[in-house]
Amino acid sequence: MKEIQSSKNELIKATKKLQQKKYRQQTQTYLLEGFHLIQEAVKAKVVLREIFISQRGLKEWSDWIEEYLTDYYLVSDEVLKALTTQPTPQGMIAVAEMPKEQSEAFAGAWLLLDHVQDPGNVGTMIRTADAAGFAGVVLGQGSADLYNEKTLRSTQGSLYHLSVKSGDLLEIVPMMQQAGKKVFGTALDKAAKEYLAVERLSDFALIMGNEGQGMTSELLTLTDQNLYIPIKGQAESLNVGIAAGILMFHLLE
């Protein structure tokens, strides 16, 4: 255990840069904020390069710290505030390594995100995919960054429970289809098939599109079937996370 009192410390200044995507990609590391997320990361054997804990955090989670951590920095509240993007920082922040090499296997049910821009939506959809029993999520082009603080927080740790990849959906969808997987798109109009008419299945992919625009038209033509959720009231649409939840829980066997 070492102590850092000042937010002008070189390690703290370097760590703070991880709030920006550019530095996360350069270093292949990201900030993980709050006890619950860090606990989930440790459970999932994610490598944590540094862990910063405040005096109060040290008291609150002393048993867990003693059992699971071999080394950490005890930091002042000022340091913690410098590292967080949250108005009320939690007592623990870690620097975690991104996973290496992703396998090309896509067994089971997969959720594919096509330009889903809001970090909260992306995080919540990863959490819901986990709860629904999906094998993984692919973040397609234009989707929010997985390692954005808000995305991470909204996953509630589910990013460690299933496979989360990034990739070009225009390449991945045909690859999945060649491997025999059925790929469903989602459309906002009634030219598509009503989701309730689809039988439950176990090996498929479901694509959700952008909050305002829906799926890109090129991708819509690649799918095996496009689905829609009938709107009964006067609402113009559903929140994309809610729509994904309804479809995932309905479709997966």
Place this chain on the structure above:
Amino acid sequence: MKEIQSSKNELIKATKKLQQKKYRQQTQTYLLEGFHLIQEAVKAKVVLREIFISQRGLKEWSDWIEEYLTDYYLVSDEVLKALTTQPTPQGMIAVAEMPKEQSEAFAGAWLLLDHVQDPGNVGTMIRTADAAGFAGVVLGQGSADLYNEKTLRSTQGSLYHLSVKSGDLLEIVPMMQQAGKKVFGTALDKAAKEYLAVERLSDFALIMGNEGQGMTSELLTLTDQNLYIPIKGQAESLNVGIAAGILMFHLLE
């Protein structure tokens, strides 16, 4: 059309106070921000006491303004910024009157919120209830304020498409049951009934509880049946808005 240039104008100072719940309740009015929400309010014949429009808003929505507005204030960007809580203010803000007298009728399907605290969750659930064909939503004790800026924004205008009331669920639930309505609670444990085992119906109420704690125990004992959504992965729970979406779309005939 009158002009206001300074955010120190008395009307602007008084209007800005409506960002606080206390003043909204005193005056029974609230701020409505952005063209889409104001358009929905006008469609629903909500009384708008004042409308503030920026130069840019005036250009962008000139046809609509000419058709629907008889009077408004042309304001500077400084004034608009003073009235908004948003980082990038939209070009139109109105002061709307809250509805008077609420009827006691509860026909059809109703969503009841028990201490749902997050304004974004409450707003999204109102929007989803609208899309699912529900007749109304009751905001029980401890739930976020309907007229909070974030709640309003998340409804996307759906508050004008169905009935939204506030009330004590410990009184409303027995009243609904006496009128023959079936009331479902939601529980986080498997002692409750799996939602897929419930037949679709048209006259019922569904209660959703607090984000962290779920429903209050007193209310859980009042219901006719408590439901749960089976979690297949390792996620500990679903976001309350997602859970509500899955249940509403499954239950309503």
